[in-house]
Amino acid sequence: MKLPVTRSTFFEYLGFNSTKTDTFHLDLPLQAILLQDDGTVHPGVFSTMLDISMGATASLETNSFATTIHLNVSFFDLSPKENYHAKTNIVNIEGKVITAEGIVYGQDGAVAAKAIGMFKASPIKQ
Amino acid sequence: MPRLDWEIYEMIERNPFFKHIGFELVNSSEEEILLKLSIKTDLLNTNKTLHGGVHASMLDTVQSIALRSLYQCPVTAMNLDVHYFAPANTGHLFARAKLLQKGYKMAVLEAEIIDENTTLIAKGTGTYKIVRNA
Structure with a gap:
């Protein structure tokens, strides 16, 4: 069974969908509001998607709120696809610092963007 | 940097993501391009607090506008690197970019986001491909 996880207002604002089974799944149906004037996807959309995917995975892994402290994203294909999916792998956890890597795939399975991020674990606000 | 011409303003007008996030171009002089959020x-x-994706979007946007103004042609992001220094949840943020390397096919910039009290919120660098003859 897939369970919904906590969503931020920005998450909703860009139209992401997420579910959690054994891992965090993040999907994005592309909308016109996410495009630039030349019809390509704004790099900020993939940056956001990777930040959400890696941050949520880090958060679930450590049962904490994961604050982004560093994000590096490489963009490979900004041409629009109908749907995108993001996957994250936790690379390292040392004290309160979590390092993760994430990839955004288009519906054709091609890699659209890849990132590495560092997150600081802090208590979740009630 | 050359003065922003009407093509840059038109590009902003036709950029749905720019409008959706709520960016404003508040200064477009030859010396500086200043983006407000x-x-x-x-x-x-x-x-x-402000989502990390917003900082990344703002840094990319100000860098892209600066480059399009400079090269007078489309550019596309290849890499974006962001360091997050302080949270923000109210008020206004400002972003400006500085050219580090101007190549024929690629360019590198750095950009920073500050708040109304000039507190450094985030800083980043970007590598862009210059799309000539597009």
Whole structure:
């Protein structure tokens, strides 16, 4: 069974969908509001998607709120696809610092963007 | 940097993501391009602070505008690197970019985001491909 996880207002604002089974799944149906004037996807959309995917995975892994402290994203294909999916792998956890890597795939399975991020674990606000 | 011409303003007008986030171009002089963002609830994360994706979007946007103004042709992001220094949840943020390397096919910039009290919120660098003859 897939369970919904906590969503931020920005998450909703860009139209992401997420579910959690054994891992965090993040999907994005592309909308016109996410495009630039030349019809390509704004790099900020993939940056956001990777930040959400890696941050949520880090958060679930450590049962904490994961604050982004560093994000590096490489963009490979900004041409629009109908749907995108993001996957994250936790690379390292040392004290309160979590390092993760994430990839955004288009519906054709091609890699659209890849990132590495560092997150600081802090208590979740009630 | 050359003065922003009407093509840049038209590009901004036709950029749905720029409008959706709420960016404003408040200065477009030859010396500086200054981007403003008024923080709204839609842009916050579950911790009620500005979502990290917004910082990244703002840095990329100001860098892209600066390059399009300079090269007078489309550019596309290849890499974006962001360091997050301080949270923000209200008020206005400002971003400006500085050219580090001007190549024929690629360019590198750095950009920073500050708040109304000039506190450094985030800083980043970007590598862009110059799309000539597009």
